Amino acid sequence: MMSNNEKTRFYQDKSRELAGHLDDQSFLSENIDLLREVIRFHENRYYVMNDPLVSDVEFDLLYKALEKTEATNPSLVVPDSPTQRVGPGITKQFKTVQHLVPMLSLENSYDAADLLEWDRKARELSGLEKLSYCVEPKFDGASISLVYENDLFTRGATRGDGVEGEDITLNLKQIKSIPLSATFSRYGIQQAEIRGEVLMNKNSFLKFNEQLLEQNLPPLANPRNAASGSLRLKDARLVGKRNLEAFIYHIAYLNFTPDHEEIPSHAKSLEMLWDLGFRSPVHEKKVFLGIQGVIDFCKEFEEKRDELPYEIDGLVIKVNELSLQEKLGMTTHHPRWAIAFKFKARQSTSKLLQVEYQVGRTGSVTPVAKIQPVPIGGVTVASISLHNQDFIREKDIRMGDTLLVERAGDVIPYIVKSFPELRDGSEVEIQFPSHCPVCKTALVKTEDEAVWRCPNERCDAQVVERMIHFTSKDAMDIRGLGDAIIRKFHEMGWLKDIPSIYQLPLDELRKMEGFGAKSVTNISEAIEKSKTQPLFRLINALGIRFVGETTAKTLAQSVSHLLDLATMDKEALQQIEDVGVKVAESIHQYFSNPANIEMLKRLEAAGLQLKSIKQASVDGSLKGKSFLFTGTLYKMKRAEAEALVESNGGKILSGVSSKLDYLIVGEDAGSKLEKAKKIASIQILDEDGFIKLIQKPTDTQQSAQHL
Numbered sequence: 001m002m003s004n005n006e007k008t009r010f011y012q013d014k015s016r017e018l019a020g021h022l023d024d025q026s027f028l029s030e031n032i033d034l035l036r037e038v039i040r041f042h043e044n045r046y047y048v049m050n051d052p053l054v055s056d057v058e059f060d061l062l063y064k065a066l067e068k069t070e071a072t073n074p075s076l077v078v079p080d081s082p083t084q085r086v087g088p089g090i091t092k093q094f095k096t097v098q099h100l101v102p103m104l105s106l107e108n109s110y111d112a113a114d115l116l117e118w119d120r121k122a123r124e125l126s127g128l129e130k131l132s133y134c135v136e137p138k139f140d141g142a143s144i145s146l147v148y149e150n151d152l153f154t155r156g157a158t159r160g161d162g163v164e165g166e167d168i169t170l171n172l173k174q175i176k177s178i179p180l181s182a183t184f185s186r187y188g189i190q191q192a193e194i195r196g197e198v199l200m201n202k203n204s205f206l207k208f209n210e211q212l213l214e215q216n217l218p219p220l221a222n223p224r225n226a227a228s229g230s231l232r233l234k235d236a237r238l239v240g241k242r243n244l245e246a247f248i249y250h251i252a253y254l255n256f257t258p259d260h261e262e263i264p265s266h267a268k269s270l271e272m273l274w275d276l277g278f279r280s281p282v283h284e285k286k287v288f289l290g291i292q293g294v295i296d297f298c299k300e301f302e303e304k305r306d307e308l309p310y311e312i313d314g315l316v317i318k319v320n321e322l323s324l325q326e327k328l329g330m331t332t333h334h335p336r337w338a339i340a341f342k343f344k345a346r347q348s349t350s351k352l353l354q355v356e357y358q359v360g361r362t363g364s365v366t367p368v369a370k371i372q373p374v375p376i377g378g379v380t381v382a383s384i385s386l387h388n389q390d391f392i393r394e395k396d397i398r399m400g401d402t403l404l405v406e407r408a409g410d411v412i413p414y415i416v417k418s419f420p421e422l423r424d425g426s427e428v429e430i431q432f433p434s435h436c437p438v439c440k441t442a443l444v445k446t447e448d449e450a451v452w453r454c455p456n457e458r459c460d461a462q463v464v465e466r467m468i469h470f471t472s473k474d475a476m477d478i479r480g481l482g483d484a485i486i487r488k489f490h491e492m493g494w495l496k497d498i499p500s501i502y503q504l505p506l507d508e509l510r511k512m513e514g515f516g517a518k519s520v521t522n523i524s525e526a527i528e529k530s531k532t533q534p535l536f537r538l539i540n541a542l543g544i545r546f547v548g549e550t551t552a553k554t555l556a557q558s559v560s561h562l563l564d565l566a567t568m569d570k571e572a573l574q575q576i577e578d579v580g581v582k583v584a585e586s587i588h589q590y591f592s593n594p595a596n597i598e599m600l601k602r603l604e605a606a607g608l609q610l611k612s613i614k615q616a617s618v619d620g621s622l623k624g625k626s627f628l629f630t631g632t633l634y635k636m637k638r639a640e641a642e643a644l645v646e647s648n649g650g651k652i653l654s655g656v657s658s659k660l661d662y663l664i665v666g667e668d669a670g671s672k673l674e675k676a677k678k679i680a681s682i683q684i685l686d687e688d689g690f691i692k693l694i695q696k697p698t699d700t701q702q703s704a705q706h707l
């Protein structure tokens with residue numbers, strides 16, 4: 001068997017070899033098994049190990065080559081080909097299927113006393129002094145059960161009632177961390193039933209909720225609901241777009257051939273699953289001898305809960321030795337060899353005291369519930385978005401109602417439901433205002449939208465929110481001008497609109513109480529620095545509806561001057577990559593407004609960068625060179641460094657591969673560095689080296705100096 005390093009090198013070599021034959025159909029069809037294996041390897045690196053070895057583009061080329069080869073030679077298609085994830089059409093109804101082994105639930109524990117008691121019983125039943133425990137996260141998603149037969153993924157089901165679940169095989173095939181085949185046969189296993197949890201990570205969840213809101217659909221309370229809802233979608237192709245992940249943490253059933261090797265412990269079974277290509281919690285798990293270590297670990301882990309990219313609602317403690325698990329057995333409800341340690345609940349009830357209406361930078365009026373403050377998961381929650389009028393109606397929320405409130409991780413708090421049964425008759429319906437609470441203009445609502453908007457662009461609330469967005473971190477990043485200061489300067493009449501940021505009366509500011517010379521200098525420097533921000537940041541900063549950072553980048557690359565956008569009609573705008581009807585409409589509207597053009601001209605006069613760096617980048621000093629950063633940089637932020645590379649004509653890659661020219665290494669560099677060291681063509685530089693490289697004059701400048 002190959003070692004991990006050998007395996008990595010093998011697949012990397014093969015990737016390169018295949019990449020050299022992408023147009024050679026006869027080579028590809030002869031080597032189609034290898035091509036598939038290489039693609040599976042990269043899928044595993046990306047989706048399971050979270051450590052890709054090639055860039056997305058390199059991967060896509062291989063994948064497209066496979067699709068093409070299979071399309072021209074249909075007889076070569078196999079059921080576990082990476083292309084076979086894409087299911088056919090719509091499922092009308094999910095079949096009910098019986099689990100090979102019932103899925104039990106877990107006993108819960110909440111504190112050290114519960115764990116001590118559970119440990120005492122387990123020791124008593126096993127007759128041992130001290131037991132070895134394996135502790136792992138209790139993933140807060142939707143549980144699934146997978147069957148593999150003769151190495152092929154044949155069936156996947158929901159938990160259902162534990163005995164029977166719904167057959168969601170097609171949907172599960174869309175989740176890339178679930179391999180379509182796994183070589184169980186290597187372990188002498190013919191059939192296996194394994195268990196795990198499907199999750200939507202916090203980041204994907206936030207984006208998903210944003211999309212829902214944009215489509216006038218109510219957002220979901222937590223990633224768990226998002227995951228379980230996604231698994232029941234009738235159209236499998238939609239499942240693939242939801243960015244779901246699967247953790248596999250349990251082997252429920254194995255059908256061994258006679259000469260199999262015994263798996264001694266739970267920890268070993270996690271290793272085996274990992275080795276087979278599943279994302280099992282091998283790295284997350286920890287084994288302890290005796291319960292005390294477990295108890296300490298539970299306390300520690302709860303503190304770190306929010307640092308994880310996905311939600312967990314506790315830890316699961318399992319007796320590590322499998323023979324002991326068998327000996328301990330189960331009650332009718334749960335195994336005696338495992339217990340869940342539940343973290344503090346993140347739900348609570350509270351009363352709705354008042355509804356306030358906030359006007360956003362696009363005029364959208366958002367109702368915000370002011371509730372009796374309640375502590376949830378270590379944070380006091382006093383105010384929660386009610387999103388829009390439809391949300392209030394659907395949740396049947398009235399003033400004075402008792403509400404169930406949830407705060408999932410660093411996800412924003414959410415109103416799960418109201419309790420109509422607790423009403424005493426004093427509750428009143430929430431009256432949505434007909435006029436803007438700030439400027440009193442009559443609100444408007446288009447038919448295809450759920451939000452009411454204040455149509456007055458000079459509305460004070462909108463003006464302030466636009467400035468707050470303009471100066472924010474991902475936009476122009478003007479530090480020192482925070483929300484509160486912007487509001488204050490606006491009230492004082494200093495900040496009337498975005499261009500007025502560049503005319504702040506600094507001398508008067510210096511005289512103001514609370515503003516020392518140092519803080520004024522900082523503000524002034526931050527404002528000056530913002531003038532050199534690349535065009536895409538300015539576009540993002542303008543807050544044009546539907547134009548976020550990604551669209552801002554494509555826009556910046558498709559014009560040579562920002563005002564070019566004003567000359568383009570909707571059709572022309574739609575020619576730009578990723579710009580659809582809605583976005584084109586919004587951009588067109590923005591640039592058809594003379595007030596906006598006037599404002600942009602004032603910004604240009606103030607010295608801001610309205611020209612695209614596109615031109616400059618063509619002959620930038622880093623032209624044609626590719627970069628990747630790892631570890632923490634000290635002299636600049638990662639995003640700034642990347643922008644520098646791009647503005648000098650260089651390219652940022654997503655992973656270490658032979659295509660990489662420079663790896664820039666900060667403090668605490670990770671596995672990328674190790675990997676890069678193995679590829680001789682990659683130059684490894686520290687931050688200072690990088691800065692020198694950037695400052696090195698280009699060839700043309702050099703020759704100019706010699707003249």
Ligand code: AMP
Binds near residue numbers: 103159197340
């Ligand atoms: P409960 O639903 O509270 O009884 O908890 C049992 C459920 O926890 C199981 O059905 C699993 O879906 C889920 N779970 C999440 N992570 C794990 C894990 N690491 N080990 C076992 N079960 C887990």
Ligand code: ZN
Binds near residue numbers: 441454461
């Ligand atoms: Zn208004």
